[in-house]
Amino acid sequence: DTGVSQDPRHKITKRGQNVTFRCDPISEHNRLYWYRQTLGQGPEFLTYFQNEAQLEKSRLLSDRFSAERPKGSFSTLEIQRTEQGDSAMYLCASSLPSYGYTFGSGTRLTVV
Amino acid sequence: AQSVSQHNHHVILSEAASLELGCNYSYGGTVNLFWYVQYPGQHLQLLLKYFSGDPLVKGIKGFEAEFIKSKFSFNLRKPSVQWSDTAEYFCAVNKNNAGNMLTFGGGTRLMVKP
Numbered sequence: 001d002t003g004v005s006q007d008p009r010h011k012i013t014k015r016g017q018n019v020t021f022r023c024d025p026i027s028e029h030n031r032l033y034w035y036r037q038t039l040g041q042g043p044e045f046l047t048y049f050q051n052e053a054q055l056e057k058s059r060l061l062s063d064r065f066s067a068e069r070p071k072g073s074f075s076t077l078e079i080q081r082t083e084q085g086d087s088a089m090y091l092c093a094s095s096l097p098s099y100g101y102t103f104g105s106g107t108r109l110t111v112v
Numbered sequence: 113a114q115s116v117s118q119h120n121h122h123v124i125l126s127e128a129a130s131l132e133l134g135c136n137y138s139y140g141g142t143v144n145l146f147w148y149v150q151y152p153g154q155h156l157q158l159l160l161k162y163f164s165g166d167p168l169v170k171g172i173k174g175f176e177a178e179f180i181k182s183k184f185s186f187n188l189r190k191p192s193v194q195w196s197d198t199a200e201y202f203c204a205v206n207k208n209n210a211g212n213m214l215t216f217g218g219g220t221r222l223m224v225k226p
Contacts, residue, residue, distance in 0.1 A: 033213070042116075042202050042216030043156070056213060091156070100146055101214065103156040 004104035006092050012110045013082055020078045021107045025094030032075050033101065034067055035091040036060075043091055049075060082111045116205050118217035125193055126225050133188040133220050135177075135203030145186040146204040146214065147177055156202065162186065173197070195226045 005024040013019050025032050030051050035043035046065070048056045051072040064082075069075040079086055089108050093101035119134045137143065147159040160171025167179040177188045186203060200221045204214040 040218070042204075042218050043214075045213050045215070048213055093156075100158040100161045101156075102158075103148075105155040 004092055004094050004102050006090075006104035006107050008107055009105065010108045010110075012112060015084060015111055016081055018078065018080045019082055019109065020076055021090055021092075021109075023075045023077070023092030023104060025074070025092070026102055027073070029094035029096055029102070030072070031095045031097065032069055033093045033095075034075070034077050035093065037089045037091055037106070038087075046077075046090075079109075082109075084111050087111045116203055116215050116217035118201075118203055118220050120220045121218065122221050122223075124223045124225065127195055128192050129224075131188070131190040131193045131197070131222070133201055133203075133222070135186045135188065135217055137184050137186070137203075137205045137215075139205060139207055140184075141207060144206040145177070145179060146206070147171065147175070147186075147188050148202045148204060148216075149199050150202065150219075151199045159188070159201075193222075193224050195224045198222060198224045 004026060007022045011019055032049045034046040036046055037043040045058050046061050047054060047067045049069040052069050064080045067077045087110050089106040091103055091106045093103045095101045115138045117136045145162040148156045149159050150156050159175050160169050160177055162169045162179045170176045175190050177186055179186050200219045202219045203217040206214050
């Protein structure tokens, strides 16, 4: 499969725990994005990498959220001290400049 | 702040009916425009995009969209829908040279009755 892969597909965690998600983009894509989608809403931008550099972060992204793309390939999104409001689908996408995104299937997070 | 509005949250059509989904955005500068589709249980897929040139853009599966700059609109159309078009449709806007960050509308859920 040469698409965008996200792992895990589903994550259930207790409030206060830390979680980490992984995204493997399409290999030749140098841009990688994280979005969050809640039920009945469109995806909301969280952060964006060009190669290994994190170029933009949404003001929605609290200091409990951190993302990395250490070698310009895969990326991780960590949420510390999870809260029930963090329950959502976390989407990763990748692209080349001036092209539309290719999205992954997402990681559905449920915080109980 | 830039925003994207999709006025129809739910649309129900019979097969062979024509479809038009509205999308308006608030940003006044140069924009790139997209429509994405999410079929039940699947990930978001690109239907079509507009960057420049002919404002009537043709996408996959018989969809098209028209960019009307004066109306800040990018409506999606299909002359004859099929049951397999049942999905959620998202309009998205990117400010030119803004790192490809997309602002999405809230989505329109389309149900096509066989």
